Amino acid sequence: MRYSGLRIIKEALTGNKGWKPAWRDPEPQPAYDFVIIGGGGHGLATAYYLASTFGKKRIAVLEKGWIGGGNVGRNTTIIRSNYLLEGNGPFYEYALKLWEGLEQELNYNAMVSQRGILNLIHTDAQRTAFTRRGNAMILNGADAEMLGVEQIRARYPFLNFNDARFPIKGGLAQHRGGTVRHDAVAWGYARGADNLGVDIIQNCEVTGFRIENGVCKGVETSRGFIGAGKVASCVAGSSSRLMAKAGMRLPIESTVLQAFVTEGLKPVLPGVITFGAGHFYCSQSDKGGLVFGGDPDGYNTYAQRGNLPVVEGVMESGMALIPALGRARVLRMWGGLMDMSMDGSPIIDRTEIEGLYFNGGWCYGGFKATPASGMCYAHLLARDIPHEYATAYRFDRFRRGYMIDEKGVGAQPNLH
Amino acid sequence: MIINHPLLGPRDAQEFTYLGDASLIDRPDWEAADAQEQFYEYAYLRDNPAGEHRELWFHEIGDRSWLVVTRNTLTHEITSVEMARDVARSKGRSK
Ligand SMILES: Cc1cc2nc3c(=O)[nH]c(=O)nc-3n(C[C@H](O)[C@H](O)[C@H](O)COP(=O)(O)OP(=O)(O)OC[C@H]3O[C@@H](n4cnc5c(N)ncnc54)[C@H](O)[C@@H]3O)c2cc1C
Secondary structure, three states: OOOOHHHHHHHHHOOOOOOOOOOOOOOOOOEEEEEEEOOOHHHHHHHHHHHHOOOOOOEEEEOOOOOOOOHHHOOOOEEOOOOOOOOOHHHHHHHHHHHHHHHHHHOOOOOOEOOOEEEEEOOHHHHHHHHHHHHHHHHOOOOOEEEOHHHHHHHOOOOOOOOOOOOOOEEEEEOOOEEOOHHHHHHHHHHHHHHOOOEEEOOOOEEEEEEEOOEEEEEEEOOEEEEEEEEEEOOHHHHHHHHHOOOOOEOEEEEEEEEEEEEEOOOOOOOEEEEOOOOEEEEEOOOOEEEEEOOOOOOOOOOOOOOHHHHHHHHHHHHHHOHHHHHOOEEEEEEEEEEEEOOOOOEEEEOOOEOEEEEEOOOOOOOOOHHHHHHHHHHHHHHOOOOHHHOOOOOOHHHHOOOOOOOOOOOOHHHO | OEEEEOOOEEEEHHHOEEEEEHHHHOOOOOOOOOHHHHHHHHHHOEOOOOOEEEEEEEOOOOOOOEEEEEEEOOOOOEEEEEEHHHHHHHOOOOO
């Protein structure tokens, strides 16, 4: 069923009786050509592009819970391509370009909103670093603009400009950055994939791999064995847990990142802003809630909930930047499991086991990557060679010493 | 989380910084024939288990000692806290 304005009017006049479920609920078949593990944004996008761009058939997505119940439905929805390093810049800019055409392609309102992202500057050293980053962005085909204090004041008059310790000295803006309705990304890709014949199988946990003579033949699941030509892991924060079942150790640690949303307010925050003197980022959802977050908790965990010191730290950073925030009440807070890699950058690669592929290590920035991650992973699965924008995202970069370490903190996942 | 420091008693986890898997104590022998491979695994690969995890915490704003904390990554329950020095010595290290 195609969605359109006309359709909404027609359904409104006929009691909304014509709407159909956006995707089927099929029983798993005994075997598929491609089995994708994980019904998050990346898994669903991979299935969609495998079927649409690469014309593949017999594809299944296996999700242990419900689609969208993982990080794709838990993140703070920020998209941007303001990266510095070579392996990352072109990839994230490609993702941003795919976001720009996504809703038309999927015939689905994912509420892609290019309201702009602004990284604030508080010191001279930061200005130098951000100027360099802005130049790198422009070289990679992205947009970047350095803003002065008066330009920022015109748009965000309520910021704490003259804080004694962290005065605002300017900012690096990417006007094409913004936010996307996160659940709608999962649902839009699911509907698009399902339309092309992909089986989306929920409540189906992968519990092991069937590997014979170094070749992966399929997966054991809570709903029985499912055979596969190619098996594609795409489980974000559960990556190490899943791949351990194939005997692999990954350059990844799992940590939790928390996020917060306030009660609905009238429009106050037009774009996405990030604090440069502490880790704090904030935007206002279309429902009016201020959505914000900060640092991950920083220790290994699979608990999907964080601890109070980080909550306090995030609130303090928020108050330092936006004193008015103290007047809003926090409605909800939650956490998501993140696959923190050793250099802060992702992996999209084959494994040493034939027929078994891996996508992960997205840290807390993988939402913005969703369309490009899906496209590049689908390319690898369909053609067995990396997509041109993902050639740097190989496992062997750690062994070879080619880390893509945006923050320059080394093999310390909790600091990326 | 509260970490029960062997010398100082229960301390708020906020006083500590986290390094990672306690296997980082087992630094490979740089003279081994396969030292390069061993250091790659040591520096970059992790078990990252769901369940019991032995890990290194540094009492940064306390007595600046290193601890080996055994903690469940599914529940955050801490079941044992040792001085990292004692753990290292028990493995034959000089300090
Ligand atoms: C609080 C928070 C804020 C964030 N903010 C941003 C942001 O502003 N911008 C940004 O770009 N990124 C952000 N991120 C990161 C981003 O959300 C993730 O990097 C990204 O969503 C990960 O990819 P995914 O959508 O495929 O993951 P998920 O949605 O987590 O998908 C993985 C799926 O695999 C399933 N699974 C796990 N194990 C199995 C198994 N054995 N069998 C079957 N299925 C399994 C899980 O149930 C899950 O549904 C944030 C993350 C968090 C937690």
